[in-house]
Amino acid sequence: xxxxxxxxxxxxxxxxxxxxxxxxxxxxxxxxxxxxxxxxxxxxxxxxxxxxxxxxxxxxxxxxxxxxxxxxxxxxxxxxxxxxxxxxxxxxxxxxxxxxxxxxxxxxxxxxxxxxxxxxxxxxxxxxxxxxxxxxxxxxxxxxxxxxxxxxxxxxxxxxxxxxxxxxxxxxxxxxxxxxxxxxxxxxxxxxxxxxxxxxxxxxxxxxxxxxxxxxxxxxxxxxxxxxxxxxxxxxxxxxxxxxxxxxxxxxxxxxxxxxxxxxxxxxxxxxxxxxxxxxxxxxxxxxxxxxxxxxxxxxxxxxxxxxxxxxxxxxxxxxxxxxxxxxxxxxxxxxxxxxxxxxxxxxxxxxxxxxxxxxxxxxxxxxxxxxxxxxxxxxxxxxxxxxxxxxxxxxxxxxxxxxxxxxxxxxxxxxxxxxxxxxxxxxxxxxxxxxxxxxxxxxxxxxxxxxxxxxxxxxxxxxxxxxxxxxxxxxxxxxxxxxxxxxxxxxxxxxxxxxxxxxxxxxxxxxxxxxxxxxxxxxxxxxxxxxxxxxxxxxxxxxxxxxxxxxxxxxxxxxxxxxxxxxxxxxxxxxxxxxxxxxxxxxxxxxxxxxxxxxxxxxxxxxxxxxxxxxxxxxxxxxxxxxxxxxxxxxxxxxxxxxxxxxxxxxxxxxxxx
Amino acid sequence: xxxxxxxxxxxxxxxxxxxxxxxxxxxxxxxxxxxxxxxxxxxxxxxxxxxxxxxxxxxxxxxxxxxxxxxxxxxxxxxxxxxxxxxxxxxxxxxxxxxxxxxxxxxxxxxxxxxxxxxxxxxxxxxxxxxxxxxxxxxxxxxxxxxxxxxxxxxxxxxxxxxxxxxxxxxxxxxxxxxxxxxxxxx
Numbered sequence: 001x002x003x004x005x006x007x008x009x010x011x012x013x014x015x016x017x018x019x020x021x022x023x024x025x026x027x028x029x030x031x032x033x034x035x036x037x038x039x040x041x042x043x044x045x046x047x048x049x050x051x052x053x054x055x056x057x058x059x060x061x062x063x064x065x066x067x068x069x070x071x072x073x074x075x076x077x078x079x080x081x082x083x084x085x086x087x088x089x090x091x092x093x094x095x096x097x098x099x100x101x102x103x104x105x106x107x108x109x110x111x112x113x114x115x116x117x118x119x120x121x122x123x124x125x126x127x128x129x130x131x132x133x134x135x136x137x138x139x140x141x142x143x144x145x146x147x148x149x150x151x152x153x154x155x156x157x158x159x160x161x162x163x164x165x166x167x168x169x170x171x172x173x174x175x176x177x178x179x180x181x182x183x184x185x186x187x188x189x190x191x192x193x194x195x196x197x198x199x200x201x202x203x204x205x206x207x208x209x210x211x212x213x214x215x216x217x218x219x220x221x222x223x224x225x226x227x228x229x230x231x232x233x234x235x236x237x238x239x240x241x242x243x244x245x246x247x248x249x250x251x252x253x254x255x256x257x258x259x260x261x262x263x264x265x266x267x268x269x270x271x272x273x274x275x276x277x278x279x280x281x282x283x284x285x286x287x288x289x290x291x292x293x294x295x296x297x298x299x300x301x302x303x304x305x306x307x308x309x310x311x312x313x314x315x316x317x318x319x320x321x322x323x324x325x326x327x328x329x330x331x332x333x334x335x336x337x338x339x340x341x342x343x344x345x346x347x348x349x350x351x352x353x354x355x356x357x358x359x360x361x362x363x364x365x366x367x368x369x370x371x372x373x374x375x376x377x378x379x380x381x382x383x384x385x386x387x388x389x390x391x392x393x394x395x396x397x398x399x400x401x402x403x404x405x406x407x408x409x410x411x412x413x414x415x416x417x418x419x420x421x422x423x424x425x426x427x428x429x430x431x432x433x434x435x436x437x438x439x440x441x442x443x444x445x446x447x448x449x450x451x452x453x454x455x456x457x458x459x460x461x462x463x464x465x466x467x468x469x470x471x472x473x474x475x476x477x478x479x480x481x482x483x484x485x486x487x488x489x490x491x492x493x494x495x496x497x498x499x500x501x502x503x504x505x506x507x508x509x510x511x512x513x514x515x516x517x518x519x520x521x522x523x524x525x526x527x528x529x530x531x532x533x534x535x536x537x538x539x540x541x542x543x544x545x546x547x548x549x550x551x552x553x554x555x556x557x558x559x560x561x562x563x564x565x566x567x568x569x570x571x572x573x574x575x576x577x578x579x580x581x582x583x584x585x586x587x588x589x590x591x592x593x594x595x596x597x598x599x600x601x602x603x604x605x606x607x608x609x610x611x612x613x614x615x616x617x618x619x620x621x622x623x624x625x626x627x628x629x630x631x632x633x634x635x636x637x638x639x640x641x642x643x644x645x646x647x648x649x650x651x652x653x654x655x656x657x658x659x
Numbered sequence: 660x661x662x663x664x665x666x667x668x669x670x671x672x673x674x675x676x677x678x679x680x681x682x683x684x685x686x687x688x689x690x691x692x693x694x695x696x697x698x699x700x701x702x703x704x705x706x707x708x709x710x711x712x713x714x715x716x717x718x719x720x721x722x723x724x725x726x727x728x729x730x731x732x733x734x735x736x737x738x739x740x741x742x743x744x745x746x747x748x749x750x751x752x753x754x755x756x757x758x759x760x761x762x763x764x765x766x767x768x769x770x771x772x773x774x775x776x777x778x779x780x781x782x783x784x785x786x787x788x789x790x791x792x793x794x795x796x797x798x799x800x801x802x803x804x805x806x807x808x809x810x811x812x813x814x815x816x817x818x819x820x821x822x823x824x825x826x827x828x829x830x831x832x833x834x835x836x837x838x839x840x841x842x843x844x845x846x
Contacts (some may be wrong), residue, residue: 277672284676297686311687319680326673333669334662377686384807519747521784600751602785609750 003068006056007147010097013049013104014137016042020107020130024123036123040111043126046133047104054097057146058088066153070094070146076157078547079165086170092294093146095173100136102174102181103129110185117206124192125185132184135317143310168228175221176248180286182214183251186258187283190276191325194332199272204265207279209636211262215255216632222248223625234582234597236517236613238621241390243298246369247289253362254282257355264348268340268413271352273333280325287318297373343415350408357401364393402455402506406462409495410469428465432458443514452510459503463496494635501631504624511592511617521607531614533594534558540601540608548572553598553608555585569598593618704821709739710803714793717770719779725767725791730819736845737765738838739813740789741801743773744781746809748828753785755829760788764842768792771801771809814838816845
């Protein structure tokens with residue numbers, strides 16, 4: 001009964017979403033206030049219906065209802081309750097319901113916080129969001145119904161992929177979806193603007209917080225995914241240029257460009273066409289990721305189902321939304337003339353440079369990810385594009401990006417002089433070179449990691465310079481600077497913090513370039529030396545678990561004869577899923593990780609294969625990403641964003657030039 | 660920029676998206692008809708003889724070398740295994756190869772991009788499952804075979820025609836579910 005209720009609620013949501021599309025769009029066209037104002041209650045209704053449907057599915061998981069096919073395929077009674085619940089969205093069907101629920105939540109947020117929006121723009125944005133909902137709910141109902149029954153019910157479920165039974169991974173998809181769906185909102189704003197035929201500062205002011213929020217969530221989601229890969233897969237790395245990882249990186253990169261160009265629209269009413277295009281592409285990349293993961297055209301650990309039928313439906317959706325948007329763009333963007341003009345050397349110019357570089361990196365990742373598939377499908381050629389290509393091709397683009405992102409925030413709008421900006425960066429440059437030479441001295445001949453440290457220090461130094469500059473630190477009394485710091489817009493703090501976060505991530509990457517690893521076969525009592533530590537295998541024992549059995553190794557790490565850590569990596573065997581997983585043991589002091597994995601054991605010799613890593617600055621990768629997300633959130637809490645956007649007639653604030 | 664050029668440029672995103680859509684559609688159709696399989700590591704070699712090659716033996720192993728001439732007119736199906744001492748999954752699959760070898764299944768080895776001394780040490784420490792063994796230090800023969808990475812295992816029938824390819828470690832599961840049925844089928 002509960003499952004049927006869920007199914008019904010979803011069908012109801014489809015009808016409400018359709019109404020949310022048709023009525024407000026028609027109302028905006030006819031300037032009918034009653035039709036336009038129907039958008040908000042319909043958005044609320046749609047959200048309630050989807051939330052009810054999601055709750056029904058969660059209930060089926062919680063009680064392990066084996067008459068529901070989706071539960072049978074993905075769950076098991078022996079699973080801990082937490083993973084039964086998170087299993088709701090750990091599969092294709094459930095994750096789609098989560099996706100549309102977050103979409104409906106965003107619609108709700110637009111209607112709730114959009115009081116200051118011009119009524120036609122608001123109605124059109126909600127109409128477009130409704131249209132996206134229609135497509136995806138129809139997709140679920142037609143090809144991926146999670147409420148399908150199975151009769152007679154099997155005695156128990158078939159379990160969930162044990163690799164996915166993990167709290168980091170349970171939280172990873174919701175964060176990613178918050179990011180992806182956030183770009184649905186900026187997309188809706190772009191389409192609404194194209195229909196209206198105008199993009200102005202007020203529009204930019206509305207798009208920026210949404211792109212900021214989406215970007216912050218996506219940053220968090222990607223970082224969480226990378227962290228999960230690091231500690232769960234046990235390969236010791238953090239980014240593998242896997243096609244699905246790339247699929248999440250692409251909207252992030254385009255979103256980064258959008259984030260910056262939206263500022264130019266807001267402050268200077270320039271780059272309008274470009275920003276609208278970026279908003280469309282950012283959502284297009286999110287949809288492309290959905291298509292790649294769910295159609296089975298990719299071969300990856302992440303993919304859900306190998307089903308060309310579903311793939312065809314998503315492709316149709318992708319083509320409908322993107323094809324329609326790009327046609328509308330080609331037809332209407334002509335009219336959008338920029339009003340603000342600027343010199344090449346200016347804040348706007350710096351942002352254009354950022355956009356060019358970030359979009360070039362996106363193009364490299366895009367081509368590198370899709371080329372093997374196209375080559376295979378079109379020419380039958382098996383090519384593999386791996387990390388060496390991506391590292392080699394992105395590096396020359398990342399270097400100028402890191403150089404320029406330091407200077408950008410110091411430049412004034414409209415027209416700037418390069419020399420004063422360079423002069424103000426001398427301290428950052430000094431720190432950068434200092435870090436480079438220090439790293440070179442300490443690590444021997446490892447040039448590339450030293451270059452990485454140099455750039456990391458440069459970016460962090462520049463972010464500090466930016467804040468010091470704005471608060472007139474060292475140029476006036478400390479109290480004065482303090483007062484200035486408190487009055488500084490939060491957007492300025494957010495930008496500096498997010499930029500510093502990038503520097504910290506860069507340092508983490510450079511550190512990982514110096515990581516050491518060793519693979520040894522050890523018998524109990526054996527010791528081995530690595531990275532100045534003595535690693536002793538004390539023994540390997542059987543330990544039981546709720547739905548698995550494990551072999552757990554005990555490794556003692558010593559330095560100069562003193563015991564530092566006892567690490568217990570294990571290997572789990574899940575009999576129901578007939579699958580092995582590795583549980584990595586990690587000890588961190590925030591400067592480096594000691595990382596140990598137990599591999600296969602040889603019963604003849606009694607030796608176990610142990611892999612140990614010394615990962616310098618590994619935690620900084622995720623700390624840096626977290627700081628970036630914090631910077632985004634801080635910028636989001638800026639007063640300019642919180643107070644509703646001004647009406648279109650209101651003049652542009654002149655004080656804008658200070659940020 | 661002339662207005663016409665600008666107009667054309669504004670259509671560029673649509674054109675790119677449309678071309679991508681058509682290509683993806685072709686891909687999905689290919690998956691349906693079975694012409695395109697992204698998951699398979701299908702190998703153009705299945706149903707064909709192994710490519711011609713001659714390789715030197717691994718000195719010190721006291722085993723005859725493996726060349727393509729040895730893969731014609733066999734008494735029964737054989738396994739050809741590409742491996743290296745530096746590869747972790749090779750350590751995992753090693754006991755299975757030893758077991759098959761003990762049962763009398765001919766397992767031929769090619770040491771891929773490995774230092775001879777390391778290969779030799781690997782076999783000394785863990786045992787030798789191979790009846791014939793060659794070294795492919797530059798990895799050129801592996802390219803001809805289309806090897807993705809080590810370990811990779813091929814099953815050839817009596818006539819020396821490649822019937823099966825497996826990329827990744829041969830676990831006990833793979834032995835039971837793939838190799839044993841194939842050995843029976845092509846016996």
